[in-house]
Amino acid sequence: MMSLNHHKSGKHFLQIPGPSPVPDRVLRAISMPTIDHRGPEFGDLGKDILKRLGKVFQTQQPVVVYPSSGTGAWEAALCNTLSAGDHVLVVETGHFATLWKKLAERMGLKVEFMTTDVQDDVLPHAASWRHGVDANQIEERLRLDHEKTIKAVCIVHNETSTGVTSDVSAVRAAIDAAGHPALFLVDTISGLGCADFRHDEWGVDVTISGSQKGLMLPPGMSFNAVSAKARAATASARLPRSFWAWDDIIEMNKDGYWPYTPNTNLLYGLSESLDMLLEEGLPSVFARHLRWGEAVRAAVNAWGLPIQCADASAFSPVLTGVVLPEGVDADAVRQLIHRRFDLSLGTGLGKVRGRMFRMGHLGDSNDLTVLAMIAGVEIGLKLSGIGLNESGVNAAMDRLSLPH
């Protein structure tokens, strides 16, 4: 337990790109007494949640809920649909795509890791993680796969390590244009509930998500939205699975129950967060994330610092990666800001560690909390001796002054 001496006045600014701040309404719901997960009230709760949950995935198909972090849902998507030695294509958009690839390899899959980025002078890495998935490259690769050995195409919708999004519907179109039967697996762990995501319309076979980002819940719950094609694939998929197996869960979910003990209190929270998101309406939820993204980028541009995402059509509405000048330790700047303002920013991950930090603008925030984050970062950059062109706070205020 943290000592009371550590109490800081005011609220902590949790501006990492997830876990995002948990609203008081959700915290109150989670604090309700735990009930019997085999009792009648629980069945009603389960059925009600499962009826509404599909709306945020924009699907009529089943959504499987796991008491696990998002990594578990990655594993679930693979073990329910594939067999050892199967060839899968994963696109290297950033650190999370890299982790998913590693997980797939450890499960015995043969992973082809497709690089879409090139080296540039902002970030001198072989693949600099500054662009999203290139759908044309996927189409070309699939056209060359005459034997149809590639069983799945795996992409990350919103790369949380970089703030770069990928066009999911364009990848669907690429798979179709190549006439390829591969399953399409998409991680939207940090996109769901922030950015528009359409499981059914975009023809995704398994959508993977988690609780701790746009759903505004604490960590500990993850999801697989599952197409009919993905469910059919379970019949021939030979990877071992028990805890992750969709069949038993989907069967018991018909009555609102799970084959094992679900995380009851997080489900209370999920029920509340679904109320909040659906009462507000998804279009409004997406619009405010887009606005915050624009305000933060206006600030970063005014400072004169490069944004990690180099493609304006792929800017994330969830987070913005800020690249610092060569020789400046981005983590030291981040730590200074944390000490000084009780404001947490995301560290650079993997090969961009130390070169950039991430500003999260997601979930239970508003224009003024986003502005406060920008102010904290601006002062922190100045205190670190980084020369800034103009005030980012002013630029962000201008953006946030526009009617919406």
Ligand code: PLP
């Ligand atoms: N995929 C993405 C895009 C993520 O952002 C994360 C976590 O931040 C993960 C996967 C892994 O999820 P978890 O840390 O909940 O296991």
